[in-house]
Amino acid sequence: MSDIADIRMQVMWNRLISVVEEQALTLLRTAFSTSVRESGDLSAGVFDPRGRMLAQAVTGTPGHVNTMAEAVAHFMDAIPREEMFEGDTYVTNDPWLGTGHLHDITMVSPSFLNGELVAFFACTAHVVDVGGRGFGADAKSVYEEGIQIPIMKFAERGKVNLDLVRILRANVREPNQVVGDFYSLAACNDVGHRRLVEMMRETELDTLEGLGQFIFSRTHDAMVERLAGLPKGSWSNELVTDGYDAPIKLAAKVTVRENEVEVDFTGTDPMSRYGINTPIIYTKAYACYALKCATAPDIPNNAASLAFYTVTSPVNILNAVRPAPVALRHIFGHMVPDLVLGALAQAMPGKILSEGAGALWNIHISARPANGGEGRRAEVLMFNSGGMGARPGIDGPSATAFPSGVHTMPVEATEHTGPIVVWRKELRPGSGGDGEFRGGLGQIIEIAPMEGHEFDFSAMFDRIHHAPRGRDGGGNGAAGIVRLDDGTLMRPKGWQHVPAGRRLIMELPGGGGFGDPAKRAPEARAADRSKGYLSENDK
Template structure:
């Protein structure tokens, strides 16, 4: 066999092992989906899973999961290694935290990291994250004035050592949360997720005859870096800025970003963004960076696998502000403004690459946390429930925007049946919202209308986590804005887009989710597309 044939054979062999590694982490994620207690994980896929080398560099991520979890997890593993210390790591260990600044940005996300040993040698780490239904404190909402009010804080520590679970931590959890069985169950699901990844990795290494992952890691990182540099060097060189207004909590918040292409890097600077809020809508930089990198990768290299080498070429900077919140700022709803970061960043990129970037969309999930209980004096059921709902995406350069689609988070919607099963509520209506997509040559995606009522004899409080109520998604290149959102009761009472509020027995909560912005001059929309919009009910006759 000549040298060229040997090189080609090795290349194929390494690529096969890389694919095997991705299948290992996908099975890791599927374990979490199958065993999770919270509907946000098992129904919506609000999770991440990945495998890392002994230095804490992400080798591969599961396709299942959200950018906010995956890209923060990629940085979080380094914090675990630094705080636990290599000399205190043993086979059978699992480590845990929900530290917003060293994990995924708020207390409701649990990150677990497990070392993977082959014999006595540390060959890597597995990590996973998931959103749990409750962490105590005020509950999932923006009303806290510091992180100390938002729930129990778990510093980086051992969930299990040499296979023995930390029972003291379990007792603390049970004493601090409203849904102890769900929360503790999800902790064990996360640990099982990493264990499955470890067992599949060791089986793969033994089958192939690998003693460690060094050569495979070098192959993954070198190929990724070469491909990424090729894409970055093909970009226009320079800097472009953009601003985006959001609803904030009690007053609007302005976000600003400057994107720079050059020197074999893509850099984002959030200087000019409004200062830190006194409410829980602040965003730790680790989460801001996660979504900034995701937006850039969608443009620069959507087809190149996401790992340490691809993320390394994106850098982010920010002075202390609402996108770089400093401890102990309240951060419970960090996702609301965090999900706006891609629209903010892509708005700057659109100036560098005109005609190639989608319009703004609803962006932030319209999450709703419902705390249901029986009316005083009546028997009934108490429950904590979480629903993930999505507005419309912005129109794309050659296609309409997707309706009721979670961009940029990528989570699934929760089936009504699964939501109703978890507590005493009825979802009377969940349908597309006509006329909510911005007009354009390509129409923005539609939002939804959702109608919720407590079961007979019950009432509920809910935490509103909504945006795009006072500031609609903007169209691009002549496209019109999408429809703004609205929150109200069925008697017409207007409610706030953020904060805990009450829905009395017999009243229905109605959510009108925002639509995405249109792209291009509406006069250029084809007659066939206009007719189809009307025939499908996306656009009504009166709006034409």
């Protein structure tokens, strides 16, 4: 291929990325749920007619992007090509075929040009409610966790399936928000389709075959070159987490071979009877993300780069099978990167960050008038982040969502959705692990029902009994704490009650430190003191 042709292909590749980024931003701008609109808990991407991901939007989470990369093939298996028409949109929230739990909606739309199928657009988003027990760990099977939508048509030839819409409205607590998000997801794919068609007509492309070959070949060659420089062998790591009512061990072995990196989760504890299980599709997503961060962070994420990573596991809590409850699959899914990176740290000494808070401290609040009085009812969802682990050469970021990458909802947006008051939201002094490079700080969040109200909340917390570990001599981060303002300790998981007049206080974990604390620069310690990052004992 000539230099001019290469340049043209690269320009079109960049144009394709801008198409999917506009696709994702459409969802951000039109979504009804704060988890999507304010936090970016979504993904968007474009796929070739064989279901291979060509490009993903930068906006979004690894858990959604990498599960979506596998999910499109499931849609193609369920809906024959002869039943796909222009104007179609397909939908599911099946945890094993989509993104791991019922709260995530995945939509796939075929894209036609001149009557020929040229691509698929896919997107995912977390909706505020899917019925059942709500967003929590208390269900004993997936059937209790909410409505299940098999792979089916949300719209055919542009006509929405109103029977499905009516079923949704009858099964969720926030029908306007949920149905609104369904339409936003469909619009997101439609924008991607229209922009792609404009691009193809402008550049006189009839298919994406040539562009796809260019993308995949360049990505493949870059991955081969990158993996060639990795040490070959196998390394293992274990991570103990809080679990629901007893600790749970996660185990991984990472094997680097020529042109392949494999992760095996043999040795991980069995499935739980609570909703903290993780389907393998979600475990794969975050295992691949960890490998990508450590081995090829600058190489585009598409079908060709993901093909170099293999994830295997017997049936266990990281490979839960139907009908296991999986609502909080994100907790251990978000722990997978620390688990995998801990193994890679042995192969790549001095290059891997310390453990951090990992799992988001999500909280779902169901607020209502106290004692059956008059007032407002609402379902409120908050995403909250602890501290990241320290990195080689630099302190860990504070209150940062790694590995999920979602944003925290602004307090004003959260309070607007329901009768609650966020009294305090600040960094947690002393929570970052000591080291040559300090771990990121967690945060303290204090929430109360408005006067005349009370609320139940679903706790989705970890790292309360098992703090994030430091690396290369660095200290551990602080473990988390959940309590009421009268000192009553709350459980890390499960539905619990906050009565009228009380406040819920969450102290999120900090990240582990990196390197010998004796080597920390005096000016860095002075800066920590001046910024209030240290506790009274540290000072």
